[in-house]
Amino acid sequence: xxxxxxxxxxxxxxxxxRSGSGFNTADKWHAVLNANAEKKxxxxxxxxxxxxxxxxYYLLSHYPQEIIKGIILxxxxxxxxxGFLYLxxxxxxxxxxxxxxxxxxxxxxxxxxxxGGYRCGEETIVIQVIEGKRAEPQFKPPYPTQKGLWGYxxxxxxxxxxxxxxxxxxxxxxKTHYYTISGHVEHPGTFEAPENITVENLLVxxxxxxxxxxxxxxxxxxxxxxxxxxxxxxxxxxxTGSVSLHLLGEAPARLLKLIxxxxxxxxxxxxxxxxxxxxxxxxxxxxxxNWQEIEDILDTMEKTSFCALGxxxxxxxRGLIKLAGEVKQTITEEEYAKNNN
Amino acid sequence: MPKIxxxxxxxxIETNEGKTVFQIAKENGIYIPSLCxxxxxxxxxxxxxxxxxxDGSPRPTTSCNLTAKDGMKIKTNxxxxxxxRAKNLxxxxxxxxxxxxxxxxxxxxxxxxxxxxxxxxxYHYKHRKSQPRHYTxxxxxxxxxxxxxxxxxxxxxxxxxxxxCLKTADFNQETxxxxxxxxxxxxxxxxxVHCPVGAIHSKNNVKEVERELSLKRKKIVFQFAPSVRVxxxxxxxxxxxxxxxxxxxxxxxxxxxxxxxxxxxxxDLTTYAEALELxxxxxxxxxxxxxxxxxxxxxxxxxxxHPEFIPNLTSVRSPNMIAGGILxxxxxxxxxxxxxxxxTVSVMPxxxxxHEINRQEMWHNGVKPVDAVLTTRELAYLFKKRGINLxxxxxxxxxxxxxxxxGSGTIYGSSGGVxxxxxxxxxxxITGKNLKNVEIKDARGMKGLKEVEVQIGKQTLRTxxxxxxxxxxxxLVRLKEDPNRYHYIEIMACPGGCIGGGGQPxxxxxxxxxxxxxAIYEIDKKSTIRLxxxxxxxxxxxxxxxxxxxARKRLLETKYQKSAGPGxxxxxxx
Ligand code: SF4
Ligand code: SF4
Ligand code: SF4
Ligand code: SF4
Ligand code: FES
Numbered sequence: 001x002x003x004x005x006x007x008x009x010x011x012x013x014x015x016x017x018r019s020g021s022g023f024n025t026a027d028k029w030h031a032v033l034n035a036n037a038e039k040k041x042x043x044x045x046x047x048x049x050x051x052x053x054x055x056x057y058y059l060l061s062h063y064p065q066e067i068i069k070g071i072i073l074x075x076x077x078x079x080x081x082x083g084f085l086y087l088x089x090x091x092x093x094x095x096x097x098x099x100x101x102x103x104x105x106x107x108x109x110x111x112x113x114x115x116g117g118y119r120c121g122e123e124t125i126v127i128q129v130i131e132g133k134r135a136e137p138q139f140k141p142p143y144p145t146q147k148g149l150w151g152y153x154x155x156x157x158x159x160x161x162x163x164x165x166x167x168x169x170x171x172x173x174x175k176t177h178y179y180t181i182s183g184h185v186e187h188p189g190t191f192e193a194p195e196n197i198t199v200e201n202l203l204v205x206x207x208x209x210x211x212x213x214x215x216x217x218x219x220x221x222x223x224x225x226x227x228x229x230x231x232x233x234x235x236x237x238x239x240t241g242s243v244s245l246h247l248l249g250e251a252p253a254r255l256l257k258l259i260x261x262x263x264x265x266x267x268x269x270x271x272x273x274x275x276x277x278x279x280x281x282x283x284x285x286x287x288x289x290n291w292q293e294i295e296d297i298l299d300t301m302e303k304t305s306f307c308a309l310g311x312x313x314x315x316x317x318r319g320l321i322k323l324a325g326e327v328k329q330t331i332t333e334e335e336y337a338k339n340n341n
Numbered sequence: 342m343p344k345i346x347x348x349x350x351x352x353x354i355e356t357n358e359g360k361t362v363f364q365i366a367k368e369n370g371i372y373i374p375s376l377c378x379x380x381x382x383x384x385x386x387x388x389x390x391x392x393x394x395x396d397g398s399p400r401p402t403t404s405c406n407l408t409a410k411d412g413m414k415i416k417t418n419x420x421x422x423x424x425x426r427a428k429n430l431x432x433x434x435x436x437x438x439x440x441x442x443x444x445x446x447x448x449x450x451x452x453x454x455x456x457x458x459x460x461x462x463x464y465h466y467k468h469r470k471s472q473p474r475h476y477t478x479x480x481x482x483x484x485x486x487x488x489x490x491x492x493x494x495x496x497x498x499x500x501x502x503x504x505x506c507l508k509t510a511d512f513n514q515e516t517x518x519x520x521x522x523x524x525x526x527x528x529x530x531x532x533x534v535h536c537p538v539g540a541i542h543s544k545n546n547v548k549e550v551e552r553e554l555s556l557k558r559k560k561i562v563f564q565f566a567p568s569v570r571v572x573x574x575x576x577x578x579x580x581x582x583x584x585x586x587x588x589x590x591x592x593x594x595x596x597x598x599x600x601x602x603x604x605x606x607x608x609d610l611t612t613y614a615e616a617l618e619l620x621x622x623x624x625x626x627x628x629x630x631x632x633x634x635x636x637x638x639x640x641x642x643x644x645x646x647h648p649e650f651i652p653n654l655t656s657v658r659s660p661n662m663i664a665g666g667i668l669x670x671x672x673x674x675x676x677x678x679x680x681x682x683x684x685t686v687s688v689m690p691x692x693x694x695x696h697e698i699n700r701q702e703m704w705h706n707g708v709k710p711v712d713a714v715l716t717t718r719e720l721a722y723l724f725k726k727r728g729i730n731l732x733x734x735x736x737x738x739x740x741x742x743x744x745x746x747x748g749s750g751t752i753y754g755s756s757g758g759v760x761x762x763x764x765x766x767x768x769x770x771i772t773g774k775n776l777k778n779v780e781i782k783d784a785r786g787m788k789g790l791k792e793v794e795v796q797i798g799k800q801t802l803r804t805x806x807x808x809x810x811x812x813x814x815x816x817l818v819r820l821k822e823d824p825n826r827y828h829y830i831e832i833m834a835c836p837g838g839c840i841g842g843g844g845q846p847x848x849x850x851x852x853x854x855x856x857x858x859x860a861i862y863e864i865d866k867k868s869t870i871r872l873x874x875x876x877x878x879x880x881x882x883x884x885x886x887x888x889x890x891x892a893r894k895r896l897l898e899t900k901y902q903k904s905a906g907p908g909x910x911x912x913x914x915x
Contacts, residue, residue: 115511134509139386139406268491268509268516270387275432279466300428303400303421304389311400 001169006077007033013168018177019045019121019158020220020239025165028155031145032078035153040080043130043149043156044071046087047113047121051261052221053242055178056159057091058190064095064102067159070166071108078155083108086126089116118222118265119309123156125267136269137307179237181208182221183244199243200232214245215323217254222261223312226319251323258320259284262313273310276301280317291321345411350418362393362404362415373417374426374455376433376537377492378405380850381836382501385493388537389429390455392422401425427459435466437538438473438487443547445718446539446847448725449576474517475912478506479526480641480696481544482533484518488540491516495532495541502531502810502834504642525645525906529638529810529834530692530716530843543692543844546713547723553684553712554597560678562600563593564664565688567608568754568839569717571860572690575846575853576721577732582856584864586746587736589688589720592729600740604687605750607664608762611635612749612873613883614897615657615759616766623802623828628652630805630820630827633759635659637693638834638843640901642810647817648903653830656898660753661687661694662703664743665710666896671886672743680708687714690754690842693834703899716844747876748868755861756808756838757784757791760831764795764802766873771797779871785862787837787855790815792827804829809836 001009011026032040044067048056059067071083085099085108092112099110113120114129124138127149148154157165160178167173177195182188185208193202199216203209210229217224219239227235237243246254263277276297283294295318302314342357349362349371356365361384366373377388384406393404396414401422404415416422433452441447456463473487496507496518506526510519520526533541553561574583590601615633622631632653634640643650658666665685673680687694691714698711715723724731739745749765752758761781768776783793784804789812795802805827807816819826835841840857841849870876887893 136509139384268511269385269493271389271429271432271490274491274516275435275466275469278469279432279435282466282469296428300425300432304392304403304425304429306386306389 018160032153032155037153039152041149041154042074042080042083044085044159044162046159049118049121050220050240052182052244053240054180055190059163066166067163070162086111119267136267180242183246185245199235213248217244251320255320270306272301273305347409347413349415362407362409379535382497387492390426393417427461431461431465433490434463435469436490444539445722472913477910478520479528480907481528484541494535498531498535527638527641528693528696534849547719550713559682559684560599561684563598563686564602564604566604567751568690571857572845573717581853582860588731588734590737591734602743603739603746604660604664605747606743607660608750608753609873609876609879610663611660612762612766615655616763619767620770630830633831636833637697639832644904645906651901658899685711687711688720689714690717690839690845692843748865748871749873751864754839755858756833757806760784760806803827807832808838810834
């Protein structure tokens with residue numbers, strides 16, 4: 001199956017992007033198929049930049065052939081002559097010899113992200129990097145489906161999305177999704193489970209129910225939302241499908257880690273993210289914390305950053321600040337100072 | 342073009358499709374604060390000040406990259422937007438050191454004005470770059486890392502110039518702009534005129550000129566270039582293209598100049614000598630196409646990027662260097678002073694001229710023809726510093742015997758002008774007659790690459806006119822296809838020629854350049870002298886002081902050599 005027929009099948013399945021964007025996969029494929037151009041490209045994105053998320057790595061190491069066949073299927077479907085498998089640096093190091101072997105003779109190139117890091121998975125940056133340019137996001141529109149790699153229509157999909165399309169094509173798709181569980185749990189790892197499962201059910205299913213008071217970051221170790229354990233039962237797992245559990249007392253440390261992460265990952269292109277993340281770090285490590293100032297900065301980053309990275313810090317940061325507030329007596333200045341390295 | 346209707350702050354506006362909200366607001370007199378947007382460059386949208394709230398959108402968007410759609414309802418001034426802008430502005434000041442001392446923008450600084458508008462504390466955050474880097478690169482360009490807000494405009498402007506010597510790099514989690522030696526800088530100053538915060542500038546010579554003015558140990562003569570007269574008014578809130586020739590002379594006299602002369606004389610001498618050379622090379626088919634050298638950035642480009650064209654360059658000096666030499670070697674004698682007792686200052690639209698005066702092959706026994714170059718901006722700064730408002734000054738005439746304003750000289754300020762002047766005179770040299778219509782319209786205008794053919798007797802002279810280095814690539818392609826395509830080529834590195842020069846007032850864009858250009862041709866039209874060979878001072882010099890071959894060689898000619906460029910000096914400050 002390929003071409004319009006496959007796209008119809010994808011549409012029926014209701015598949016959305018497994019990178020966390022939630023974009024309708026059939027729409028995307030359709031856009032590239034319909035684009036009129038002399039060349040088209042397909043990119044399978046295995047940058048997996050969100051911390052606490054390893055499902056793409058799991059798939060790449062267990063089902064590389066299926067993924068490669070999925071890329072070829074995508075190329076046939078949209079009419080691309082060349083494909084790319086784009087990998088996070090650490091995945092590239094571990095998997096390249098195996099993948100190169102499998103890719104021998106195929107019109108698919110293996111590429112590694114550069115310089116690496118969270119933002120290198122953003123689709124416009126993936127394109128910049130493959131073109132050998134500086135890793136900075138580009139303004140959309142035009143979308144990659146219209147003008148992508150070297151200006152040609154480009155289908156860029158997460159590795160799991162491509163793998164899932166292969167399953168749909170083979171009639172093996174069972175509405176499951178890959179989840180990564182990490183943090184304060186008995187059995188961390190990557191698990192296959194039904195789509196739309198709740199945090200509680202996943203924890204039960206994987207024998208990971210917490211014995212103490214915890215909170216979870218769901219859907220990405222950086223941008224994922226913070227949920228408390230009394231809402232686990234109703235919380236569906238979104239985003240990149242990650243769940244990481246932490247003891248309540250870890251909230252301040254997680255907050256510091258989060259801010260450090262954004263400070264490091266900001267590409268430096270726009271003022272609110274570049275400066276905001278830097279000032280947040282300054283404020284959170286100061287002897288006396290000015291929470292109002294922190295909230296002002298989060299608000300500015302959320303509302304005015306150029307790309308999704310800068311905009312995404314506010315949600316988890318607010319969640320962590322709230323939790324940190326609940327255990328306020330336990331966050332001492334020394335603790336911040338201790339973490340400040 | 343299809344029409345759309347949008348609403349900004351409750352005002353209904355009908356306009357053409359395809360524009361950004363920022364553009365539409367501007368056209369309709371609606372003010373949106375902005376910093377990084379520049380109409381010459383693709384919108385980088387990094388400063389995040391030009392925010393607008395579109396009805397139905399979850400958060401504000403930047404208007405400089407927001408294409409308007411029919412029916413859009415936009416607000417540009419909600420309390421939320423004001424608060425967000427203020428925060429981003431505070432962030433910006435965290436990267437920009439307030440060190441206004443000799444900053445040329447200090448009389449009219451965009452970010453300080455914004456700070457007042459938003460009532461922010463500019464010291465809210467302490468300056469944050471751990472190791473700001475200062476660079477001197479090219480011959481005259483200086484970059485102050487602790488003022489740079491990383492908007493990338495300079496990088497884009499330099500890319501536009503087909504040089505690409507600036508790039509963005511990361512140092513311990515900080516973004517920095519750095520120059521590179523791979524593609525040597527040609528000192529054109531286009532990076533400067535596109536920087537919103539004055540973090541890049543050319544070597545500042547205001548102090549040394551002020552010093553000479555106050556010491557009074559030498560006689561001081563100022564000469565000013567064609568295009569300065571149509572742009573300097575902008576620094577005093579006059580519209581672009583306002584002709585200020587007479588006011589500049591009065592102002593310079595007020596500063597203490599002993600004499601003020603017009604570089605038009607130098608331009609006419611360049612034309613005269615270059616037309617002679619063209620006629621000779623054209624008839625002997627020697628090293629064609631001949632290429633102009635009035636633009637020192639172009640000369641640097643040839644010497645550092647394409648030395649294979651060195652034989653094509655004309656041997657004639659630029660107006661600046663000729664006029665300087667005439668002042669010091671001939672004029673000084675006429676007014677009975679030692680050539681060393683004359684201090685010569687050129688006021689130029691150009692940053693590369695600061696380098697040109699240091700080219701030793703044009704010195705006379707170790708004496709520079711020109712002591713210092715001030716850009717249009719620097720002169721305006723000096724006037725303001727001395728409380729001189731050019732807009733209010735009466736007009737005066739340049740000092741004879743050297744200075745008359747001529748049409749043929751003034752058009753040097755615009756792309757195509759050198760060519761047009763040379764063709765007017767070259768035609769006369771070949772046919773013994775003047776062109777019936779001296780206006781060569783095909784050479785004029787903003788187009789990046791113009792082709793002009795002139796019928797001279799039985800022969801056709803094929804020429805090209807290029808402005809803006811971005812158009813060089815196309816020229817090179819055409820020359821590669823057919824090396825004999827042209828006989829004569831004029832190249833000016835800046836967009837529109839010197840009217841868009843790197844030393845001109847900062848608020849430059851297509852529209853402003855067009856107005857400056859119109860004014861240049863306005864002056865030509867009204868001039869009584871429009872042909873270099875009819876300038877009485879030129880005739881007189883050519884018949885007397887410049888009669889011999891050796892005198893001409895000494896004062897009118899120069900040479901060029903292959904070079905790797907000047908390298909980069911870096912200073913890290915803590
Ligand atoms: S929000 Fe701005 S600085 Fe941050 S990653 Fe995106 S473009 Fe770069
Ligand atoms: S002076 Fe010209 S060549 Fe040099 S960096 Fe600036 S724009 Fe580029
Ligand atoms: S030097 Fe000026 S133009 Fe260049 S990035 Fe810095 S602020 Fe922007
Ligand atoms: S075009 Fe004019 S202003 Fe620009 S570099 Fe050349 S001479 Fe200078
Ligand atoms: S002017 Fe639009 S973001 Fe700077």
